[in-house]
Amino acid sequence: MSLLIKNGTVVTAVDQYVGDVLIEGERIAAIGSSLSMPVDRTIDASGKLVLPGGIDVHTHLDMPFGGTTSADDFESGTIAAAFGGTTSIVDFAIQYKGQTLHHAWRRGCTRPRARPPSTTAST
Numbered sequence: 001m002s003l004l005i006k007n008g009t010v011v012t013a014v015d016q017y018v019g020d021v022l023i024e025g026e027r028i029a030a031i032g033s034s035l036s037m038p039v040d041r042t043i044d045a046s047g048k049l050v051l052p053g054g055i056d057v058h059t060h061l062d063m064p065f066g067g068t069t070s071a072d073d074f075e076s077g078t079i080a081a082a083f084g085g086t087t088s089i090v091d092f093a094i095q096y097k098g099q100t101l102h103h104a105w106r107r108g109c110t111r112p113r114a115r116p117p118s119t120t121a122s123t
Contacts, residue, residue: 001025001040008045012052021052026085028052053087060092 003023010019010031020035021028031052061077063070072080074091081089095104 002029002038004035004037004039004042005045005050006035006042008048008050010050010052019050021050054085055088055090056081056086057090058092059089061089063092063094 002025005021005023007018007020010017010021012031017033019031019033022030022035022037022039059077059081060070060072062073078089081087091108093101093104093108095101
């Protein structure tokens with residue numbers, strides 16, 4: 001199925017303009033102005049924001065919890081997110097009692113982002 005979202009305010013990482021987004025299947029196929037091609041469905045997004053990709057603003061990647069860490073690290077979590085259409089994440093910053101939010105954010109920015117390679121046993 002193809003979908004053309006027309007005349008919306010397209011907001012990307014580097015630009016904002018009135019334009020169109022073409023989606024073919026589950027993927028963004030084109031972003032531009034005045035796109036015109038045969039499609040299955042057209043949506044008029046005049047006066048609306050169009051964000052090509054999603055933003056998950058509350059992730060728990062490689063987060064310590066109860067003596068262990070969350071299942072996804074930054075590598076596996078962001079790969080999974082991208083396959084689902086999420087193009088940006090904001091990871092959760094743990095704020096311990098007595099700490100400021102700024103301290104929690106700074107600690108989150110400096111913590112290691114990768115786990116050691118995992119191994120699997122074979123028989």
